Amino acid sequence: MWIIDLIIVLATFLAMEGVAWLTHKYVMHGILWNLHEDHHRKNPSSFFEKNDYFFLIFALPGIACLAAGLYVPVPHLFFVGLGITIYGFAYFLVHDIFIHQRFRLLRNSDNFYFRAIRRAHKMHHKHLNKEDGECFGMLWVPMKYFAEQLRQKRADA
Ligand SMILES: [Zn+2]
Numbered sequence: 001m002w003i004i005d006l007i008i009v010l011a012t013f014l015a016m017e018g019v020a021w022l023t024h025k026y027v028m029h030g031i032l033w034n035l036h037e038d039h040h041r042k043n044p045s046s047f048f049e050k051n052d053y054f055f056l057i058f059a060l061p062g063i064a065c066l067a068a069g070l071y072v073p074v075p076h077l078f079f080v081g082l083g084i085t086i087y088g089f090a091y092f093l094v095h096d097i098f099i100h101q102r103f104r105l106l107r108n109s110d111n112f113y114f115r116a117i118r119r120a121h122k123m124h125h126k127h128l129n130k131e132d133g134e135c136f137g138m139l140w141v142p143m144k145y146f147a148e149q150l151r152q153k154r155a156d157a
C-alpha cells in the first residue's frame with residue numbers, strides 16, 4: 001500500500017528532527033565537539049568546515065536503509081531510508097543555504113516560520129562553546145520564536 005509507505009516517509013522525516021536535536025545536543029556538543037567546534041567559531045576564509053564531516057556521518061544510515069531496502073526483503077525499509085535522506089536535504093537547504101548562506105540562494109524570506117527558525121539558530125550560534133547551548137533543533141524550535149515572528153508580521157501589516 002503506497003499510503004503506508006508515504007506515512008513511513010513522513011514519520012521518519014519527523015522523527016529525524018528529534019534525532020538531529022539529540023545528536024546536536026549530546027554528540028556534537030559532546031563527544032564529537034572537536035568536529036563541530038569550527039561551526040561555532042567561523043573561519044571566514046575557508047569554505048569547508050570540519051563540521052561538514054557530519055554530512056557524511058548522517059548520510060550513511062539513510063544510504064544504508066535505501067540500499068538494504070532495495071536488496072533485502074525487509075518491508076518498508078527503503079522508505080525509512082527515503083525519509084532520512086529527504087530530511088538530510090531539508091537540513092542542508094535550511095541550515096547551510098538559507099541560514100548560513102554558503103551559496104547565495106534563498107536569501108529573503110518573508111515567511112514567519114523560516115524567520116523564526118533562522119532567529120532560533122542564530123541564538124544557538126551566540127554560544128561559542130560546547131556548554132550552555134540552546135535551540136539545538138532545526139525545523140522545530142521553541143514556540144516563543146514562532147510567536148515573536150507572528151507578532152512582528154502582524155505589527156508590519
Ligand atoms: Zn551547535
Ligand SMILES: [Zn+2]
Nearest residue numbers: 039095100121
Ligand atoms: Zn549553524
